């Protein structure tokens with residue numbers, strides 16, 4: 001019987017999509033192991049958020065509502081989650097392996113003295129033994145892992161769970177945790193927040209993504225992609241090479257170490273299709289690739305391929321679509 005604690009956070013008024021997925025996964029795990037599901041809500045933790053966590057399956061929700069936690073701050077989030085984990089006496093800490101989760105999983109496992117496992121998509125309970133399932137070799141295979149320590153921190157791969165269904169008739173307990181912020185643990189602080197037009201984009205929620213890679217040759221090419229994305233009602237994404245070059249902010253990175261996306265349409269422009277990039281688009285419904293190299297691996301994943309220079313294809317496509325759509 002496992003006792004599961006799930007890290008949840010709010011995004012605007014409701015629970016973040018990652019928190020909903022983690023709750024869905026946790027509820028499934030609890031049913032299979034006769035376990036219990038509790039949640040911890042950090043940051044701006046409203047009663048509505050706690051009730052939503054209950055509707056998504058938690059029987060108990062710990063809320064930590066401190067103004068200093070309203071902005072994500074890694075040391076304070078680790079410390080507050082550790083505090084609640086100890087209080088709850090859970091053995092499993094589940095969280096979405098999104099941008100925040102990628103920052104937190106290793107740190108939390110070290111602090112707790114737990115095993116850590118990331119990118120988990122499923123679990124098995126055959127023979128009474130719990131194993132965690134996660135994709136390996138750039139999603140070409142799945143591995144099943146057991147952990148060696150009594151406690152485990154599990155990062156759930158984004159977009160790997162079906163849509164969670166809330167049940168507003170569910171009831172549960174809400175516990176407000178009196179957490180005093182230990183400022184001595186804070187070793188980093190937000191000095192300045194630079195807001196660019198692209199920094200608010202949440203690729204995980206986009207239904208159409210026009211992504212650019214090193215093949216664009218510089219930041220200017222992204223303006224063409226932006227025009228096309230706007231016309232389609234979509235958003236711009238990028239490969240790690242384009243982000244590392246500083247052409248676009250890193251929140252636009254798609255892939256194993258960036259966002260895992262599930263759009264209806266993914267247009268990959270000047271992206272070779274490295275396995276780490278493809279790991280971020282396994283759930284994309286239709287992939288269109290535009291690349292000068294007919295041997296580029298992206299064409300193996302693409303439903304539709306255009307072997308050509310993007311400088312000729314993108315403006316022509318944009319003009320054509322303007323005539324049809326505007």
Ligand SMILES: Cc1cc2nc3c(=O)[nH]c(=O)nc-3n(C[C@H](O)[C@H](O)[C@H](O)COP(=O)(O)OP(=O)(O)OC[C@H]3O[C@@H](n4cnc5c(N)ncnc54)[C@H](O)[C@@H]3O)c2cc1C
Pocket residue numbers: 212213214215216238239240241242253254255256257258259269270271272273274275276277280290291292293296308309310311
């Ligand atoms: C641990 C690890 C994690 C990683 N995580 C990620 C990740 O999350 N996301 C990610 O993207 N990468 C990731 N990478 C990097 C990855 O391995 C690749 O290096 C990267 O994806 C390459 O980016 P790219 O396709 O833009 O560039 P390239 O591989 O250089 O490809 C550029 C492509 O543009 C094409 N091209 C050139 N000119 C034009 C033109 N005018 N018109 C059209 N096409 C053109 C070329 O034919 C080529 O195929 C990771 C690597 C490691 C080791």
